[in-house]
Amino acid sequence: MENQPNTRSMIFTLYGDYIRHYGNVIWIGSLIRFLQEFGHNEQSVRAAVSRMSKQGWIQSEKKGNKSYYSLTDQGRKRMAEAAQRIYKLEAPSWDEKWRLLIYSIPEEKRSLRDELRKELVWSGFGLLANSCWITPNPLEEQVETLIEKYEISPYVHFFCADYRGMGEPKTLIEKCWDLDEINEKYLAFIQKYSQKYVIDKNKIEKGEMSDGACFVERTLLVHEYRKFLFIDPGLPQELLPEKWLGDSAAHLFADYYRTLAEPARRFFESVFAEGNSLVKKDKEYNFLDHPFMSESQS
Structure with missing residues (x-):
């Protein structure tokens, strides 16, 4: 298949659009069968499932001689957040507030810092200055989840603020996105x-x-x-x-x-x-x- 999508990404798509509505559980054999429709073989599916399990997105359970996989709590939250954004038809209205997240994570935790950056971009934050991220959206819940997930509360400050700068709010948008x-x-x-x-x-x-x-x-x-x-x-x-x-x-x-x-x-x-x-x-x-x-x- 031309431009074959990444196996792991396709599994995320199947969980988000289908599986989470069907008991949140699927037999590995069925998952393999579905992925075959897109040109993925059994080996690539099992490798992707193993990786997703290690990353904490899905978990396995044995029922008889069959292996079943379901989303973890972390996976469920991510799918719910993604669905809310994917299936909206109009841009939201603005409460004219800005959320600022500032962190100072030690160098020895560099890999954690890189992961946090990816998560912030995915959630919709923009980089205003070094280690200072902003968003006009009410993402307090997502921030709390990130702080808890990465155990970084000692290194993070989070604010909800008005913009009193010299330009228009759109100047911040142009700087960040x-x-x-x-x-x-x-x-x-x-x-x-x-x-x-x-x-x-x-x-x-x-x-x-x-x-x-x-x-x-x-x-x-x-x-x-x-x-x-x-x-x-x-x-x-x-x-x-x-x-x-x-x-x-x-x-x-x-x-x-x-x-x-x-x-x-x-x-x-x-x-x-x-x-x-x-x-x-x-x-x-x-x-x-x-x-x-x-x-x-x-």
Whole structure:
């Protein structure tokens, strides 16, 4: 398969969009079967699962002679946070406050410092000055989680403040994020997927696209779109440029997702049912309660 996605990243996508709604548990055999749809072999899946387990994202459990894997508490929190950002259609409003995180981590903990930087970027913080990170979003809960996870409370200061600088708030945005570059990536996404959306919608309406093909396309769509979590800080509407394409990309993603969702779900459940008889779908989860699906029903 061309430009084959990373195995570990694909597993994260499957947990986020499917598995966490089906008891949060999956038999390794089913996981291997799903990943085969994207060109990944058994060895690469088992290696990725092992790595994710060591990193604390998933955990294993034996049931008879079968191995099952589920998200840890850390994994569940990350998936919930990611889903909240992926499935939003509009930029949030701003409370006109800035959150500042300043740290001074000892040199002997350099690797921890590097990990913290990656986490802050993923959460939507921008680097204002050396070891000083800012965000206009209410990320207090995420900060508390990071401090607890890395045990760095002695080295961190966190503030919620007003900006009383000499420029406009947007000058801080320009210093911390390259919105033009992010906008270009949204444009590339729109150009690629607007055409694919029309083609696939037409195929589905004519019954020319299998459930398995819809599963592959929906998963790859989510996988591609969630890359924006690593580059787009999710800024409030008031701080975005006039010709911001993030909202347009979000609506295209939602429309395409809705078109693929039902047949993709059927394929997932048919494969999932084969090896997960001991796993029960979450009682609280209803497919039609998905933010995209409920909108389509109105």
